[in-house]
Amino acid sequence: MRNIETLLLWLGILGGITLRCIDISVPDVLTDEAQFGLGTSAAHPPLGMAFFRAALMMGGSNILALRSVSIVLGILFLPLLYLLVREWMDRRGALLVTALGSLFPSAILFSRLAFLSMTQLFFWTLFVLLFLRVKNNGSEKEKIALFLAAVASSSIKFQGFVIPFLFLAGRMMEKRGSVLRDDVSWILLLSLVPIALYDLTHPGVLASVLLYGGSADALGLIDRFMELFSVWWNILVFAVLLLPLSLLGCTRLRWEMHVFLGWVLLQGFLFGPSHEYYVTDLVLFVIPIAMLIARSQVSSIVVLPLMMMNAILLLGPSFLVRSSWTNPLYQQEGYWNLHAEEINNVLKDQDHVIVLGDAGHQLRWYMNPEILVGKDMDLSAQTGVFLLLDPSIAVPFADGKKLYNDEQTRIIVR
Amino acid sequence: MKRKGLSVCIILTIFFSIPSLLLLPNIAPFLSSDVRSAAPKAISMLRREGAWIVNAELDHIEHHEEEICFVWTYRYRSRTTNSPPALRTTCIHEKH
Numbered sequence: 001m002r003n004i005e006t007l008l009l010w011l012g013i014l015g016g017i018t019l020r021c022i023d024i025s026v027p028d029v030l031t032d033e034a035q036f037g038l039g040t041s042a043a044h045p046p047l048g049m050a051f052f053r054a055a056l057m058m059g060g061s062n063i064l065a066l067r068s069v070s071i072v073l074g075i076l077f078l079p080l081l082y083l084l085v086r087e088w089m090d091r092r093g094a095l096l097v098t099a100l101g102s103l104f105p106s107a108i109l110f111s112r113l114a115f116l117s118m119t120q121l122f123f124w125t126l127f128v129l130l131f132l133r134v135k136n137n138g139s140e141k142e143k144i145a146l147f148l149a150a151v152a153s154s155s156i157k158f159q160g161f162v163i164p165f166l167f168l169a170g171r172m173m174e175k176r177g178s179v180l181r182d183d184v185s186w187i188l189l190l191s192l193v194p195i196a197l198y199d200l201t202h203p204g205v206l207a208s209v210l211l212y213g214g215s216a217d218a219l220g221l222i223d224r225f226m227e228l229f230s231v232w233w234n235i236l237v238f239a240v241l242l243l244p245l246s247l248l249g250c251t252r253l254r255w256e257m258h259v260f261l262g263w264v265l266l267q268g269f270l271f272g273p274s275h276e277y278y279v280t281d282l283v284l285f286v287i288p289i290a291m292l293i294a295r296s297q298v299s300s301i302v303v304l305p306l307m308m309m310n311a312i313l314l315l316g317p318s319f320l321v322r323s324s325w326t327n328p329l330y331q332q333e334g335y336w337n338l339h340a341e342e343i344n345n346v347l348k349d350q351d352h353v354i355v356l357g358d359a360g361h362q363l364r365w366y367m368n369p370e371i372l373v374g375k376d377m378d379l380s381a382q383t384g385v386f387l388l389l390d391p392s393i394a395v396p397f398a399d400g401k402k403l404y405n406d407e408q409t410r411i412i413v414r
Numbered sequence: 415m416k417r418k419g420l421s422v423c424i425i426l427t428i429f430f431s432i433p434s435l436l437l438l439p440n441i442a443p444f445l446s447s448d449v450r451s452a453a454p455k456a457i458s459m460l461r462r463e464g465a466w467i468v469n470a471e472l473d474h475i476e477h478h479e480e481e482i483c484f485v486w487t488y489r490y491r492s493r494t495t496n497s498p499p500a501l502r503t504t505c506i507h508e509k510h
Contacts, residue, residue, distance in 0.1 A: 038491050040468040061493045143419030144426075151430060183420050190427040197434035201441055354464060364466070364492040371492070372464030 001301075008304045009099045013078065015308055016102025020074050020111040023318050025063045028334030031360030032277075033114040037066045038364060042204030045195060047155035048116040063337075070118040074111025077122050078102055084129045085287055087136075088254070093294050100286035103307040105236050105314050106276075107283040109327060112315075116157050117280035123153040124163050125284075128260055131167055134184055143187055150191035158205045159267060161195050164188055166259045228273035235279045237325065238310045242289050249288030249295075260284060335408055340366040343387075346404045346411055350385050353411075357389025386412045443475045449482060452506040456484040459504035466490070473501065481505045 035041040037056060039049045051069045059065025082098045089097070101107060110117050127149040130138075134146050154161040168188035175182045199205045232240045250261065261284055268278030293300055312321060318330045344367065347353060352370040355363060359373045367387075374386070386397060388410040400412035443449050460470055469490050476483040483505040490497040 035468065038493070040466075040491055042468055140419035140422075144422050147419075147423040147426065151426075183417065186420055187423050190423050193427050194430035194434065197431050197438075201434045201437035203444070361466075361468075367492065368494050370490050370495065370497070371466075373461065373466060374464060376458070376461040377464045378462065 005299070005301055006095075008301060009095045012099030012304050012308060013095075013102045016099070016104075016108060016311065017075055017078070019103075019108045019311055019315050020071055023315075023330055024067050024071070024112055025337065026318055026333060027113070027329040028336040029063060029066065029362050029365045030113065031362050033066065034361035034363075034365040036116060037114055038361070040361070042202070043207075044116060044157050045155040045160070045198055045202075045205065047152060048119045048157060051119060052114060066114045067112060070111050070114055073122040074107065074118045077107070077111075077118065077125065080122065080125050080129065081287075084125055084132070085290075087129070087132045089291070089294075093290055096293065096300050097287055097290040099300075099304060100290055100307060101283050103304075103311045104283040104286055105239055105311055105327075106279040108311060108315050109235060109329075110277060110280040113329075115277045115280075117277040120153070120156045120160055121281050121283070123149060123156060123160075124260070124281075127153045127163060127167075128256060131184075131256060143183060146184075147187045147191050150188060151194055154192065154195035155198070158199075159271065161192055162263055162267075163260065164191055166263065167256065168192070170255055170259060224269055224273050228268055231268070231273055231276055232279055232282070235276055235314075235327070236282070237314055239307065243282065243285055245292060246285040246288040249290075249292035252291060253288065257287065261288070336362060336366045339406065339409070343404060343409065343411070344368045347385065347387075353385045353387050354379070354382065355387045355389065356393045359389070363387075383414050386414060388412065440472070440474075448508060449475060452482045452508075453484070455506045456482075456504040459506075460486065460488075460502065463502070465502070470502070478505075481507050 029037070032041075036044075036049050037052045039046075039053050041049065052066060055065050055069050059068060078098050078101060081101050082094045085094045085097045107118075107121075127146070130142060130146040130149050134142050138146070150164040153164055168185065171182070171185050171188060172179050175185060179185050229240075232243070236243075250258065253261070264278075264281035264284055267281070268275065271278070292298075293303060313323070313325045314327050315330070316326075318326065322331065347367070347369050350369045352372055353367065354372045354374040354377065356374040356379075359371065359375065363371045369385075371387075385403070386400065388397070389408070391410070397412045397414060400414040402410065402412055404411035444453070457467060460467060465488060470486040470488050473485045473487045476485060483503050486502045486504070487499045488502045489499045
């Protein structure tokens, strides 16, 4: 029985790693991915985007290189998760956590995409691991590593500083009377200085906090919950059923894990429930789920195959298991991946093109000519080449010469 | 030395803070309410030129008699292009 369980654990881990490495170039580069890959998002601090730039410099300007950062960190997250839970669980329990984490759908999905969520999760987890080690009579080297992990965590996304900040608050409450003599408190406080100065001198970051902090989605409380659950269901499907059960496993966790889990649960609600990348961090709930399994009569021999089937159903190799359950990004080949070369050929003699319709940043990834965003331009007397992404816009350009036309895109010269 | 770790962290804090400290003088003009109210209009003017705001970095702000001018460094970046920086100016007429 034990051997079967061990085999299943390792199959789960290796299966999840494999799923992170397949179908990488199926979906189009998404608008956020293009922003991050081109290093042009003013909404976030620079470290996360620096990883993408480095990958593109080393691997060339292609989708695989762009998404390689998330693939590598998504895989490295697994041994990190193992080491984290080994701080209080035995080897077997930690392996179960790792196997469940490996098969968690959102962790697989966002390990395949060039969002900042996997990078953020990796550094937050590293920070929490080092915090626990330093608390346990950590060495001077571990203290420096904790500082660096805290600075790195704060420098990836605009909300990255929250975990180090909350841990500082928790530590100060722990140390109450002797905070001023506590090295860890000073280290955490110092680690927040660089990001505080960065945010002060880069208004785009603060603007993002205000934009995403409630008003962007303009949803009431109940609507936010419903939207959040809908997003979780779309990405996790059956794995979402484990989330309420996991709360039963949370009772025996230390305060650091309560803070970590509480924050990853809350951030989607606070910053916009429709943003799917926040679901990445829910993978941490495999920790209380595994603790619950260890305490209950339910064997991992039952749970692991179900998680495997769920992961394959949603994110299995698209050439083998494409179905109505498959994540929408992998239902079909991306439009721009299929058509960009032909469209660029049509535009090969153009220096710039005016785009009308939803001009996402992915156009700067796929299109060779310079893209001008036509939405706010006065086009009444404008001549040149127009790329129309919205079929309804074609009518005002009826006098233009059509250079290209398919189900999604028209190119007209006027 | 028992607190060597903390000493290293202090040095690293200063090192990591230097790039932002050098940018602090750029923030000073935004203490003016006129500049703060003119800034979104300046960005709208860039949008009317078809520019990508993410490719624009504020270089400096100029105060003239009846207008505030924002001078931007515009650098178009795509997968295949890294255009040389070009200066663009958007001026907002001040109401008195």
